[in-house]
Structures are given as structure tokens and as C-alpha cells.
Amino acid sequence: MEQRRLSTDDDLRRISRVWLGPPGKTLPFAARYQAYGVFGVCLLLELMFRVSVLGQPFAISNLIKDGVPAWVITLVVMHFVDHERPIGSIPQMVLNTARAGRTRNPATRTKAVTGTLRIRHNPWRDTR
Amino acid sequence: MTKERDPKPAKAPLTAREIYGNLLFTGQYVQTWYQVAGVQWPFRPHNERIDWTMGAAAQYAQLTGHRIIERTTTRPYPVRDWAEAFNARTPQPLPLPDGHDWASYLISQQNAMFDVSLAEKEVYLGVRFANRTGAAKLFDTVVKRTTSRERDRVQEGADRITQIISGGSLAARPLTGTHMQWLMHRSIGLGLPGPAGLVDGVTHWLDDDLNTFTDGVWYEDTKLGQTVKVIARRAGQEIVRHVAVLTLGKIGDALLPENGRHEWLRTLDLLPFPVERVSIMDVEPVAQTKKKYGKVLLAIRDQQRHHHVDHGLDVPDDLARKAAHARAIDAELTDGLDAERVRLVGWHRLAVSGATAEECLARVRAVRDLYQNRITVEHPKGQLALLREFIPGEPLALNAYTRRMPVMFYTAGAGCAVAQLGDQVGDRIATTCGTTTRPVMFDPWLNPERHDASGMYPVIGVQGSGKSTLLAKLALQAVRRNIRTVLLDPSVTFAGLARLPWLAPYLRVIDVRRSPAGTLNPYAVVRNPDPGQYDVEQEWRDDWKVAQAERWQLVQDIVGMLIPPEEKNRPETRRAVSLAMRAVPNSPESTLGLLVKALTELPDPQAQIIADVLRDVEDMTTEGPLFFGEPQPTDSLTNSLITVFTLAGLNLPQPGTPRENWTAAQVVAIPVVHLASYLASQTIYGGARNARKLLVLDEMHFLAQWASGKAFFARLARDTRKWNAVVLAAGQNPADALSLAVENLIGGAFIGLIDDEDTAVEALKLLQLPGGMGYEKVLTRLSPVGHRDDYREFLMLDAEKRVEKIRVTFDGDDAELLAAVNTRATGVLR
Numbered sequence A: 001m002e003q004r005r006l007s008t009d010d011d012l013r014r015i016s017r018v019w020l021g022p023p024g025k026t027l028p029f030a031a032r033y034q035a036y037g038v039f040g041v042c043l044l045l046e047l048m049f050r051v052s053v054l055g056q057p058f059a060i061s062n063l064i065k066d067g068v069p070a071w072v073i074t075l076v077v078m079h080f081v082d083h084e085r086p087i088g089s090i091p092q093m094v095l096n097t098a099r100a101g102r103t104r105n106p107a108t109r110t111k112a113v114t115g116t117l118r119i120r121h122n123p124w125r126d127t128r
Numbered sequence B: 001m002t003k004e005r006d007p008k009p010a011k012a013p014l015t016a017r018e019i020y021g022n023l024l025f026t027g028q029y030v031q032t033w034y035q036v037a038g039v040q041w042p043f044r045p046h047n048e049r050i051d052w053t054m055g056a057a058a059q060y061a062q063l064t065g066h067r068i069i070e071r072t073t074t075r076p077y078p079v080r081d082w083a084e085a086f087n088a089r090t091p092q093p094l095p096l097p098d099g100h101d102w103a104s105y106l107i108s109q110q111n112a113m114f115d116v117s118l119a120e121k122e123v124y125l126g127v128r129f130a131n132r133t134g135a136a137k138l139f140d141t142v143v144k145r146t147t148s149r150e151r152d153r154v155q156e157g158a159d160r161i162t163q164i165i166s167g168g169s170l171a172a173r174p175l176t177g178t179h180m181q182w183l184m185h186r187s188i189g190l191g192l193p194g195p196a197g198l199v200d201g202v203t204h205w206l207d208d209d210l211n212t213f214t215d216g217v218w219y220e221d222t223k224l225g226q227t228v229k230v231i232a233r234r235a236g237q238e239i240v241r242h243v244a245v246l247t248l249g250k251i252g253d254a255l256l257p258e259n260g261r262h263e264w265l266r267t268l269d270l271l272p273f274p275v276e277r278v279s280i281m282d283v284e285p286v287a288q289t290k291k292k293y294g295k296v297l298l299a300i301r302d303q304q305r306h307h308h309v310d311h312g313l314d315v316p317d318d319l320a321r322k323a324a325h326a327r328a329i330d331a332e333l334t335d336g337l338d339a340e341r342v343r344l345v346g347w348h349r350l351a352v353s354g355a356t357a358e359e360c361l362a363r364v365r366a367v368r369d370l371y372q373n374r375i376t377v378e379h380p381k382g383q384l385a386l387l388r389e390f391i392p393g394e395p396l397a398l399n400a401y402t403r404r405m406p407v408m409f410y411t412a413g414a415g416c417a418v419a420q421l422g423d424q425v426g427d428r429i430a431t432t433c434g435t436t437t438r439p440v441m442f443d444p445w446l447n448p449e450r451h452d453a454s455g456m457y458p459v460i461g462v463q464g465s466g467k468s469t470l471l472a473k474l475a476l477q478a479v480r481r482n483i484r485t486v487l488l489d490p491s492v493t494f495a496g497l498a499r500l501p502w503l504a505p506y507l508r509v510i511d512v513r514r515s516p517a518g519t520l521n522p523y524a525v526v527r528n529p530d531p532g533q534y535d536v537e538q539e540w541r542d543d544w545k546v547a548q549a550e551r552w553q554l555v556q557d558i559v560g561m562l563i564p565p566e567e568k569n570r571p572e573t574r575r576a577v578s579l580a581m582r583a584v585p586n587s588p589e590s591t592l593g594l595l596v597k598a599l600t601e602l603p604d605p606q607a608q609i610i611a612d613v614l615r616d617v618e619d620m621t622t623e624g625p626l627f628f629g630e631p632q633p634t635d636s637l638t639n640s641l642i643t644v645f646t647l648a649g650l651n652l653p654q655p656g657t658p659r660e661n662w663t664a665a666q667v668v669a670i671p672v673v674h675l676a677s678y679l680a681s682q683t684i685y686g687g688a689r690n691a692r693k694l695l696v697l698d699e700m701h702f703l704a705q706w707a708s709g710k711a712f713f714a715r716l717a718r719d720t721r722k723w724n725a726v727v728l729a730a731g732q733n734p735a736d737a738l739s740l741a742v743e744n745l746i747g748g749a750f751i752g753l754i755d756d757e758d759t760a761v762e763a764l765k766l767l768q769l770p771g772g773m774g775y776e777k778v779l780t781r782l783s784p785v786g787h788r789d790d791y792r793e794f795l796m797l798d799a800e801k802r803v804e805k806i807r808v809t810f811d812g813d814d815a816e817l818l819a820a821v822n823t824r825a826t827g828v829l830r
Helices: A035-052 A060-080 A089-097 B047-062 B079-088 B104-113 B134-143 B148-165 B177-188 B208-214 B267-270 B284-309 B316-335 B357-370 B383-388 B407-411 B446-450 B465-482 B494-499 B539-563 B573-585 B593-599 B606-620 B624-628 B665-685 B709-721 B735-743 B755-764 B777-782 B813-821
Strands: A004-006 A109-111 B015-020 B023-026 B031-036 B068-073 B120-131 B217-220 B229-233 B235-251 B254-256 B278-285 B342-354 B375-378 B402-408 B427-432 B440-442 B456-460 B482-488 B506-512 B640-646 B693-697 B724-733 B749-751 B791-797 B803-809
Touching: A004 B693, A035 A060, A089 B383, B015 B208, B023 B539, B023 B624, B031 B047, B031 B177, B047 B407, B047 B456, B047 B539, B068 B177, B079 B254, B104 B427, B104 B813, B148 B755, B177 B208, B217 B383, B229 B383, B235 B357, B267 B357, B278 B284, B278 B407, B278 B494, B278 B606, B278 B735, B284 B316, B316 B693, B342 B357, B342 B407, B383 B446, B402 B407, B427 B465, B446 B709, B456 B465, B456 B709, B456 B735, B456 B755, B465 B494, B465 B640, B465 B693, B465 B791, B465 B803, B482 B494, B482 B665, B494 B506, B494 B640, B494 B813, B506 B573, B539 B593, B539 B606, B539 B665, B539 B709, B593 B606, B593 B624, B624 B665, B640 B665, B640 B693, B665 B693, B665 B709, B665 B724, B709 B724, B709 B735, B735 B755, B749 B755, B755 B777
Parallel strands: B456 B724, B456 B749, B482 B640, B482 B693, B506 B640, B693 B724
Antiparallel strands: A004 B254, A109 B217, B015 B023, B023 B031, B031 B120, B068 B120, B068 B278, B217 B229, B229 B235, B235 B342, B235 B375, B278 B342, B342 B402, B427 B440, B427 B803, B749 B791, B791 B803
16 A cells, blocks of 8 residues: 655744854854844834833934843844744734733633623734 | 622623524524534555545635634533443342342442543534624514524525535534533533533523523632632532643644644543643635735735835845745645635634633643643733633634644544544443543444344464453453353463452363363354254254365364474375375264274375374374374353463463474474463354353464464354354464454454564554555554553453553452463463
8 A cells, every 4th residue: 555645834934044144254153134123023012112102212222222122122033933833923922921820820710701701802803 | 709709790791692502693693503423544555635625625624714613612421321331231149248248349440530631522613604684683572582584594504514514534423412501501600510411402592591501610810810719509519620822833834644743633532631722714705815815915025125226135034935925825825625725714712621720721831731732822911811712602812823834734633533442331441542532332242132243353462461351351341241251271371260259159270181081172162053053944954064174174274283393284195195185084973093993994005104103193292192092071061250271381382483493292282272362262152142152262373373273253253243252362363353243243443562563564454454654664553662551451342343552451350350460471381
């Protein structure tokens, strides 16, 4: 009896898309495109916070100052991101963990009920 | 206690809002739920497994655009229901003394069943097939229920789904109200004991009614905790289970069909504890898949170019390999069958539970060990959110660990595989041990009583494979049910039953070799049918003719057994014996002495030689008078509840030894076994026709070598139906029973250890399995050498032609039985 080998397609999702730098100018590190995106978003949020909340004007020096924490945050976030846990799943993971029992009272109980509390924000929203 | 911990527990409403029949409405969408038929998997021919896999894949492939949820749960074996059914089939159990009585026996059987994992797998399938309209959602918000118009609208879509999956491999049935209740209870109370008191006839649950499922169930989790506590209050008692939800990561390649290892989902059945599974999968349209993988290919090309052209660096090796894989998939998407083209994008979660967190985590390790080197098993944080995914209607909680696979890869996992065996009403004879551990119930009289099928069950195996202990166990079970039992005991095994003091009053051991002369008269052991036991005269006439032919053949064979082979094979001998037999009336009153006399009266010198040989047997062997004497009345022989015809001192030749090398004692031993088998078989025809009877024959291989022996078994097998009898015939050679199997004259079979692969091929034919699939090795490794002496392993073929490996254990009274009849343990017999 001839056996047929079957495989999943997961292999194709495990492609590290890295940006090595502008053509001909290879950077000393290879970061994923996503890391640049995360860094950019963090930097933008920090700048927005500085400008809109703290009321400081936009300046190049601030950009450099904010770059360091943005870089650190990016490192932390990208530590959790891999092919199995894409970046889109990170907020869900954080939310699921955050909604778990409070550390101050580890015996928090959650009862699955319906009835009067039927209209309620549902954190388990479908991802589709 | 609960209030002390948290006076205001947080509430997490179910996403489900209403259940109507098998339709489940949430705020946004509608699901329809089914139960998928379990497919018998063990010892199934490869081509049938492939057909099932392709068929199921084709059915799933038709659900493109839908999200499907395959939910596997377990149902504890209904031990109490079994005990009631079994008790009902035993109206007058044997009144044994206290401790061995029927009630104690039933209790011990039930306790033994509670001691092993007896969960039966059930596979449910949910299909998310429609979204709710804005108007329906608005109405639901105000009135808190669906409208009949909305239900009618979605019903059309549900019917289409039903049409796709109700036939073929999946053979899914829409869930009834009771099944829906079971699924909801099992899913909300994950890991808890099964709910009691499901309500029949309820098919509609509105919003508030859903509290039925959630009331009394509590979840308790900790931040970054590895398990969730699921707590229930039932009958004033708090039941706690610790549940861990795992998710499947990288899955290694699979083979279709798998050979030598279990399919990737069916592997879970090997675990000695129940595992709940939910696979949430989107059936992706081919065009979408094609587009997606087209982009992947572009990304690969871009990376190759970026490395090589932009930076002059070496291209990572895996990119070229993945590009080739992507092209292969692209070709498959273009040209393949739907079962190969359609992709499932999904998330596969497993839930294991334990009474303590430690037990639960030990089970997590067991799952990881099971999948070692095959599938990565992840144990993510946020356990409560993941646990809720098991509840019908709940959305996906985490889109990490996504698995993408052809639909055929998924169905090749055989998640719907089951290993069923036996009936649900018989006595517990064993547990399955091939994949799952489930009790095997077996009532051999179901075949003649309900299915108009044969009650003949061959038991085959080499010496020491456990045939005799299995037969003794089945015989004792019959005796407990007050069923008249006769055992033929050539190897002096069953005579050991006399060592059980509580059985002794019902037991009679007859030493055939020391019985009166004429006990084994070949003319008398084939009785003419009694016309008083026939309603139709023609039926009696037919059976009378069969008896005449059988007697003729038997006498001819017995003479052939008693004379040397070189004489037997001469044509003159056959002619002389035939002529002499015609001179003797073919009736139970005739004797071999008359035959000898007829031979001496023939003018043929060869007839004189035969007559002299027969006279020598009569005069010079201990058994001679048994064959040659006047017929003895046999009615009183089997009037005990259990009768053992023992052949103590009989010197049987080793199977396979050439007849030329047999001693004189071994030569006469063969006709003794033959005729004693006939004598024992007379029990079938005594008593009321409908009364259950059991006949146990050992050393069947000595009979099957002769035409009369073959005819004997064929007649017995046919008569089991008419006389409500069960015949357990043990032997060492599977080929002996093959002709019976071909003629559909066996109701099942038990095959024990076989010591060579050629014989194993014959045994597989008896089990109606093809050879060359590796099953031969299973037979040669049953009850491995050095195994504990308190169990024996067999392959069992049941009435529905299902085959599975079973382990016959000996506990309670059976341990005493084993000690009494175990030839290996005592070493004194044979």
C-alpha cells in the first residue's frame, strides 16, 4: 500500500521578513519589518503625548529622547512576537492575562451567567 | 466559603443567547450543531481508512466560507444502565453462596468498571453559517428572543449544511435537545462529572433558560495561572476540577494511511484519561488561499532579492525551500481535488483536567510526552479565556498558534475514530487495550436470540496463549446466569473448576476414559433428532438425513483413525469398509463390533486385515471398549448445571507430528477426542429448545483435520441458531475455522498469541482482515512473554465484524478461577 505524505502549510508562514538597510548600505543588525513598525508607532505615541498632553513643541531633540524608550518597548514587544504569536495576537494575550484573577485576591471567581447582565462588553470578541 | 473569598463575583455572560433545536444564536451569528458518527478505526483495512479520510475531507471542503467547530468530549460509560440491562437478561441467576452471589457479582463488576477510564468519545460539529440581520439583533435586544421569521430564514441555510454533512464519512446528525444539553453542560463544566437528569423533550432555551447550564458552575483563575479551577455544587457538595487548556503548535508531517503509529488526533485516545478538544477552523475558499500564498511567494522573492541584489549577501537556505513549497501548493490549488485544495485555518485546543493542580499538570506533561517529536504542545497564559472557547457559541479568544492545513491533513488525523467492541448488555469479559481502555461486554447468546446469527465462536492460539483460561471465564459467567454448560476437557484444565468450593455442588466431572464400555460408540454419539422437538415435519426429516450422513462419515473416519495410514490410503480398504458399513444398520443402536463382524464376512482379504486391526484396538488398548461396546444411555450424563468431560491421561500427539511417528496411545487418543466432542455436543439437543446452553470444546484442531470433524463443526454452528446454543471451540490452527468463517457460520472469534507470521496471516483471514498491513506482528506479540500472569490478550471479532485488541483480566472470583484452571501457574496438569 502506497503511503502519501501530507504536511501543513505552516512552513510558509515562518518567513522572517527582515530589512537589512538601504541597498548597498547594510545595517549592522537585521530587524523584522514589524519591529520598525512597532518602533514607529511607539515613537509616534510618545511624541503625541508630549505635544498634546504635556504641551511641548515638536523638536528633533525630543525625537531622539523618545527614541530610546520606544526602542526598549519595541525590544520587549518583539520578544513575544514570533511566527506562532503574530503581532496581532499580542493585545489579545495581554487582555486575556489582564482579565485573569487579580493578584491581590487570587481567589477571584467568575461565574458564567446570562440573564440580566446580557448587554455587556464582550472581551472575547471574535477575531474574524 | 465562597462568599468569604469574593462577595461580588465577576460575571461573564455567555455569548450564546438562545438555542432552538440544533441552532445556537449569539448576538452576531448563528451556529448549527451536529453529532458526527464515530468511525470504527482499529484493524480497519487501509483502503477503507483512506476512503473515509477523503470522504470526510470532501464534505468539509464543501463548507467553504464557514467557520466550523469540532468539539470532542467524552461520555462516562453508563455502568448503571449496563448493570440494569444485564440483570434484565438474567432472569434466574444461580443462587451461589454469599460473597459469590449474583448481587455481589454485579457490584464487583461495576466497581471494576469504575476503576478504569471508561469514557466514550463523542464528536460534535458546529458550523457558523449565518450572521444575524440588524433588525433581528434589534428585536432580540428589546424582546430578548428570536422571531419565528428569523428562525425560518436561517433554517434554510442550516438545512443546506445538514445536506452536506449528514451522509458520507461524517454521517452527522443534528443534535437533539438532550444531546445539546449534554454538550452545553460538558462544555461549561469542563472536567466535571457528567450531569445527571437531562430533561427529555426540551429543544428551546431562551436567554434566561441558559442559566440551567451555568448555574452552580464557577471558574476561578489566577493571574498567569497554569490552570483554571472549575467548581460545581451538586447535592450540597463542592466538586473541584483543575483544568489546563493547551494549544497545538507546529505539527509534523502525517502519512495517509499511517502505518505503525496512530493518526495525529487519534493519538489522544491513547491517554489513560479523557481529553477534551475543540478545533475552531475557517474553511478557506480556494481563491483566497491562492491569493494569500501568491503574496507569500512574492515576499519570499522580495527577501531573496533584498539579500542577494541589494546587499550582496547569501540568501538564507530556507527561503529557496519555502519558495519550492509555495509553488507546489500553488500547483495543488490549481489542479488538485477539493479535498486537497481547500485549506483549514484553525486553532486546536486540548483541555485536560485533574482533581488537583498537580494531577492536572502531570496530565499536561503526559500530553506533551505523547506528542513528543511530532507536535509542539503549548500551554499559553490567559487560561480562562481559552477555556471559554470550548463552550458552543463562544468566539475565538486567541488567534495565536494558527494552524493552516489542507482539509485532508485534518481528516487524516482521524479525530472521529472510535474503538467499539462487543455489545452493551452482556457480561464484562475484558477491556480493550489497542488504543482506548473500554470495557468489552459480550453476551454470546445475543447472536442466536436477536440476530438470528451463529453462536459459534472459535478461540485460536498457541499453547499457553490463554485459550483455556478465557474459556473457563466465559463458562463461569454462563454458569452464574444459570445456563447449562458442558465442557470437553482433553487437557484436564476445566476439571480444576472442582477446586472452587462454591461451584462444586453444581459441577459434575466425568472421566470419559473410565466410563462404561460403549460410551464412545461412534454409531450412538450421533443421535437421531427427536420428532417431538420439531414443529415442522419436513425440518425433522431434513435433520434426520443430516444425522444419517454424519454418522456414516463419522464411523468411516473413526475406522480410518484406528488403522495405520498405509492401510487407510489403499483403495481396497475404502471399498471393504464401505461394503461392511452397508451391512450394518446406520442407527444409534449399531456397534463397531457389528462392523468388525461384517468385515470378517467379506471375501476380500483386505477386509480381514482391517478387521484384525480393529480387533487389536478393542483388545489391546484401554480405550478400545469405549468404542466397541453397546450404546450407553447418555441422557443422565449432562443433567448437572455444569458438566466437564475430562480425558485425564489421554496422550495427544503434538500438532504437526507426522502420523507415522505417533505411539499406539496417541493413535487412539484422536478418536477419543472426536467421539467425546460428539458426546458432549449432545447437550445442545437436550432440554427446551429455547433454553440457553453452552458447549465448550478444546483441542479443536484434532477434529478439523477430518471430514467428519469439519461436518461436525458446520452442523454445530448451524444448530446454535435453532437450539439457542453457544459453542466456544478452541484450537491452535486458525485455518481450521476458516471454512466456517467463509460460510458465515461464526458469530465472532478470539485470536490469542500466534507464534509465526504465516499462521498469523490465516488468523487475520478468520478476523476478516487483509494481510500485509502489519497486523501479523500484533498477533505474534499478544500476551508478551514475561507479562503478568493475571491477564491474557486476544484480538476479538465481534458480531458486527469489528476487531480490537482486548485484555482479559482476572479479578475477584476470576482470580480464584485462574488459580484453579491455570495450567501454566500450577504446572501440575498436562
